[in-house]
Amino acid sequence: MSNIYLGLVHYPVINKFNETVTTSITNLDIHDISRSCCTFGVKKFFVISPLMTQKELLSRILDFWKTDLAIKFNPFRVEALRLVKFVDSIRSAQEYIKKQEEISSLTITTSATKQKSILKFSEYGNIDKPVLLLFGTGNGLSREVHELADFVLEPITGSGEYNHLSVRSAVAIVLDRLTSEK
Ligand code: SAM
Numbered sequence: 001m002s003n004i005y006l007g008l009v010h011y012p013v014i015n016k017f018n019e020t021v022t023t024s025i026t027n028l029d030i031h032d033i034s035r036s037c038c039t040f041g042v043k044k045f046f047v048i049s050p051l052m053t054q055k056e057l058l059s060r061i062l063d064f065w066k067t068d069l070a071i072k073f074n075p076f077r078v079e080a081l082r083l084v085k086f087v088d089s090i091r092s093a094q095e096y097i098k099k100q101e102e103i104s105s106l107t108i109t110t111s112a113t114k115q116k117s118i119l120k121f122s123e124y125g126n127i128d129k130p131v132l133l134l135f136g137t138g139n140g141l142s143r144e145v146h147e148l149a150d151f152v153l154e155p156i157t158g159s160g161e162y163n164h165l166s167v168r169s170a171v172a173i174v175l176d177r178l179t180s181e182k
Helices: 027-039 052-064 068-073 075-081 090-101 121-126 143-148 167-181
Strands: 004-009 045-048 084-087 106-109 131-136 151-153
Touching: 004 027, 004 090, 004 167, 027 045, 027 052, 027 075, 027 167, 045 090, 052 084, 068 075, 084 090, 090 131, 106 143, 121 167, 131 167
Parallel strands: 004 045, 004 131, 045 084, 106 131, 106 151
Antiparallel strands: none
């Protein structure tokens, strides 16, 4: 088990006009990210949205994966989806971790572009606290989320100029790199 709690942020994120928006939950993100989380020993996968309609949507998706039929059909997927927890804000995720761990977590954000107070992958092993690792949807996390975080993680770099990973791919690569640095 790692010291990582992962959050997929649906608000506040930006759209392509750099406006702060709320995005919708997608089935693919929930399934693929929960499987990566389970593979790399993440403690909880928070889906973060202030919209109760999105909470209901997520519950509908998850409810099927609690049935006997689902357990027979794909027990590995059932196991991964048990990690998913809906919270209405980043603050609620931080409070949940504090209750579980009896210590405050460090918040680390991710981005394809370099920001201030960069944490290198190689430095991650020095952290001895629980970590809330945040990923964006839409066009990425809004500026204030990065500003309020303790660190912004060094971006994954590709082989050239092009750097447009889906959030699902970014999660898998980041988790692999962080857990192999430990
Ligand atoms: N709608 C898009 C999709 O297809 O998934 C979401 C794109 S969103 C900007 C992707 C998120 O993945 C970013 O907010 C960031 O958390 C993470 N991400 C993407 N590229 C990354 C990179 N090169 N390094 C670190 N994180 C990255």
